[in-house]
Amino acid sequence: AQKVTQAQTEISVVEKEDVTLDCVYETRDTTYYLFWYKQPPSGELVFLIRRNSFDEQNEISGRYSWNFQKSTSSFNFTITASQVVDSAVYFCALRAPYEGNNRLAFGKGNQVVVIP
């Protein structure tokens, strides 16, 4: 069955430090989609990125970057030069069209605390 594991529960960093969030996934589908969402204290989940399984290019968007490696089934997320506004819970999610019937499977999330 499709599964997403985010091992670290809470990560504290001092402002301007980099922080990397690990995401490991499992699926038997050969085509699948990976996502990262941010949940600030207000509660709403904010979509950050979607990656298709057939596109292993890494991506950078401002201070955010993503490293997708099919060989290790990982889709890690790095925040560079962290800021207090980055304090939130970050969720990794997987959508496997056949094995998961197109439903999103979420990891348990990483609580990031940026200390000023």
Next chain:
Amino acid sequence: DGGITQSPKYLFRKEGQNVTLSCEQNLNHDAMYWYRQDPGQGLRLIYYSQIVNDFQKGDIAEGYSVSREKKESFPLTVTSAQKNPTAFYLCASSIDGTGTKNIQYFGAGTRLSVL
């Protein structure tokens, strides 16, 4: 502004009472979803609907019911059969339920507590 509106933001339920959480979207999305979030946990799918007048159970549907009479609305009723309803409830929608454009966008959530 296009988006997903959930109401109320906070809701209290008395024992034995049914309560209904509202979710409205003006994004013209076909698919809508309800998730439950407990502290320190990921999101778990309660119900989803890929089209009007159709919906399917998710992983934890017991004690909940939904309807999808209009494209823009997907209310969730927490029934008295749900013995542990205290949680944060999130509604989401996507353009469709199966296509490659299936990015789910979320509302701001409803926090339900039991009195």
